[in-house]
Amino acid sequence: MKTEKTKIVEHSHLVGDYRLLVLDAPEISAQAVPGQFVHVRIPQLEESALRRPFSLYKAENSTISILYKVVGRGTAALATAAEGSELDVMGPFGNGFPIPGSEVTPLLVAGGYGVAPLYLMATRCLKKGVLFVGGATAEDILCIDEFEKLGWDVRVATMDGTLGSQGLVTDVLDEWLTENSARNDYSPAGHEIFACGPDGMLKALGDRAIAGEFKGWLSLDKHMGCGVGACLACVQKLQNVGGDEYWGRVCKDGPVFESREIVWESSE
Amino acid sequence: MNDETKKSDLPIDVPVDLSVNIAGLEMKNPVMVASGTFGYGSEYAEQMDIDRLGAIVVKGICMDAWDGNKPSRMVEVPGGLVNAIGLQGPGVAGFDEKYMPFLRQHDVPVIVNIWGRSLEEYGEVAAAFEDVEGVSGLELNISCPNVKEGGIAFGTNPTMTADVVAHVRKNTTLPLIVKLSPNVPNIAEFAKIAEAEGSDALSLINTLPAMVIDVETRKPVLSNVIGGLSGSAIHPVAVKLVWEAAKAVKIPVIGMGGIMRAEDAIEFMIAGAAAVAVGTANFIDPVASLNVIDGIAAYMKRHGMSSVSELTGSLEL
Known part of the structure; x- marks a missing residue:
């Protein structure tokens, strides 16, 4: 199964409409490949919104980080999610970037x-x-x-x-x-x-x-x-x-x- | 009544029988996944135990591979989404080669949703599935709003509905489920026509024709201009149509349209459905269908029901 109930470790405002979300997600973090994404269920909207995909920004120490911009009703609702609360996340999904050899x-x-x-x-x-x-x-x-x-x-x-x-x-x-x-x-x-x-x-x-x-x-x-x-x-x-x-x-x-x-x- | 007294009032370990027989098809439970929302089964196998499902209805298939519509193909709206995928699919041979080997390894009935651009093609596709091992039934799609030929044109005209059902019936020995369009003035009429022409069961509703416009560009959001609305928004519409169709026929009705949780499915059954299908909810929560199965069982225990068929048509007026 690739659905993880994650916990919001950090959710902060960066600059302008940009926000940082750090999740405790040991399984996703361990598998993460650069370029892959996670599919996030939007809190509050729950059944009335599709999940939203976000690229993985960081994957370290059992956590994953997402850097996002508030652009619509999904990300606006996500922006209200409190630190310490749970977030339903699927992934990591998709084919990421191939890591080039040291000569490249x-x-x-x-x-x-x-x-x-x-x-x-x-x-x-x-x-x-x-x-x-x-x-x-x-x-x-x-x-x-x-x-x-x-x-x-x-x-x-x-x-x-x-x-x-x-x-x-x-x-x-x-x-x-x-x-x-x-x-x-x-x-x-x-x-x-x-x-x-x-x-x-x-x-x-x-x-x-x-x-x-x-x-x-x-x-x-x-x-x-x-x-x-x-x-x-x-x-x-x-x-x-x-x-x-x-x-x-x-x-x-x-x-x-x-x-x-x-x-x-x-x-x- | 608090939770403690509720529990003690219940008989201990009531055996709950969730199994149903739809059109001769034995199902472990009445919960299917709706065509177009579950791919060909394999896409969701990593996310959940697909063998727990009553049946899988795979995405619509016509004779040859079909490209579907250009993007954009889907847009979220309050209470659901509007899609115009346009029945992209691998064709009969492609489906058999690419997807059936996986599905044959699983213990879950596979129902294939079929469509054609002409009466002849509908018959041809139905006949072709006689030779595909592992297919348990056919769902006749005469209600897709997203293809220019075929689809909804057949499902909204009584004569054409009669002709296509009769023609497909002649071409298949498999259990035949006719999927009805909600876009008709009198659903009972179409339900009766499908029954009279040899359909073994009915499924309804398909999506409701819909349109979304981007006010900034003044352009339709979907490349196909129109699409089909699904999700919570259509649920009460679907309950009403299932109720009317079920009253009109003796064959089983499969209720679908905006099932997000067990209560929505139970509502369909009370209205007269013998089984249900979870659609759009699969996109939001891959285990939505399994939660519906568990929720129906819990409801039955709570109401002292032993067989899920007791729910069907139990509406109190």
Whole structure:
């Protein structure tokens, strides 16, 4: 069984609409792979709301942490859950990021709170790499000090220029790629992208991975129903190596896909 | 009366018989899981003991693999959700190859929900399941609001309902359950038609046609524009329709629509259902159906009932 009655150890306000939730969840914590998610039953709403999926931000000492933004009625209700109370959590679910070998420089690319699963990823990577993180404004750039503590190179971009360079996260990534591709020892196999954020950003990163002939692992964020692959709500158009297209389930077949698997629809 | 006196008033160890026979199908208990809310069984096997279920009704299947609708396919609304998955499925052969080996290892009846785009295809799909080992029954889907051809078009027209039930009946020896649409002016009429044309049982209700608009973009939230409403919101509607259908026919009725807890299921049975199916609640709590089974048993003990069939149609007017 993958449902755990967890206890809220810490539930705090970070900045703006962002909150941190720490749960005592020994079973989930022990199994957690970066990029996986947990499916949380929303207290108060109970039967009148679907569960909400959240990426794992941390998994250590029998606990798991979730970093979330209050965006709708589900997260608004979750935000009222008191420390010490119980939370019904299913997981860990889905396929996470593959941990690259020590010869590969991991390039973590985050949009806003998409940084959460990338922190767990950074703690598990064999080689320290670069975190590229973007957001609308300085408030959307979260927990970069923690990456710095791990010894990671952190590069920030905000749309309004209130932190890091002004512009898109892909702009700062492009600088790094240009810089590195000029080096004599450059090899496309020497780095891989691991990303989480909005679809537009993911598509832009996938395009770069395909053009630059390196791997790009993208974690998709979709509204989910069941979380276990039964309801077929959270589908994404994918293609297999033969080019056959099909609907993949983000919850069960993902949420992490390699760039070449994803077929972006024109509306996305 | 407090809890202490309640307990002592009860006979000790009343044997509670939860078993039911629906359309010739022996079930351990009257609690099934509704088509489209439980995948093909394997998806939930890690979360719960699927062998405890009365039956599993798998997601709708037509002859060949079917893509379903584009996303977005589901949206939460107060009291439930609106979905327009569009019957994505592997087709008969794909289902047999991919999902039946797992289901055959389990001790739970498998009912396959079937649909077609034409009368002929309905018959073809039904006939194809004659050769699939391990299938205990067919549920005829003539009430899905999310496909352009087939589905609800058959279930909301009396002549078409009669034709499709009769045609499928000719093509299958399996127990046949006809799943009725709530979107008709007189459910009793459709219940009687299905019974007259050879249906062994009825299941109702399918989702209610519904629509959600994003006011900021002024666009429909679902790519299919319309979808089907399920969840608590439709429960009282479903109870009323089950009550009316059950009064109209002699064949067993399977009640579904917004069962979240045992009381909701018991309500259906009192209204006349011989069995029930848990749907949307599976998404919220994978063990919802098992809680319903336990809750029905507890209710029976509390009311001194020995057989769950005593509940069926026990409405006091």
